[in-house]
Amino acid sequence: MKYCMIDGSEKMNIDEVIRLLRMTYWADKRSALQIEKSMQNSSCYGVRLDDDKKLVGFARVISDYATTYYLCDVIIDTAYQHLGLGTALVSHIESLPEYAGLRGILITRDAHDLYRKFGYEVLNERVMVKSLNC
DSSP: OOEEEEEEEEGGGGHHHHHHTTTTTSTTTTTHHHHHHHHHHHHEEEEEEETTEEEEEEEEEEESSSSSEEEEEEEOOGGGGTSSSHHHHHHHTTTTTTGGSSSEEEOOOSHHHHHHTTTTTSSSSEEEEEEEOO
C-alpha cells in the first residue's frame, strides 16, 4: 500500500477529517465548527493513500515550540488500522525539527505500546509524557 504524509490543514478536506474523528471515542461528538477551529489553531498532519487519494489518518499538534507540544486526535481509519500507518504518522511528526528536544504530552486510554516506541512513558492510565528536556 502506497501512502504519503500531509503537512498542513490547508491540504486536507475538512469532511474527510470529520469522518475520521467520528470514528473515535474522544471526538465523535465534536461539531464541524469545533473541528474546523481546532484545525485552524493547530499543526495538522495526515496520511493519504496514493491510489485513491483517500485521507486515512489524521493527527494534530499544539505547541509553544519552546518547551512542550501536545499530540492529539491521532486516528487511523478503522479499515486501515494495524497496517503500520499509525506508526508512520507518529514517526513523521516525531521526526520534525520543530518538536525536537521538547516535552511531548498526549492523553489516551489505549495504544500505549505505539507511543512507547517514541519514548513516551505512562504517568497514569491515560496521560503519557516524553522526554523532559526543557
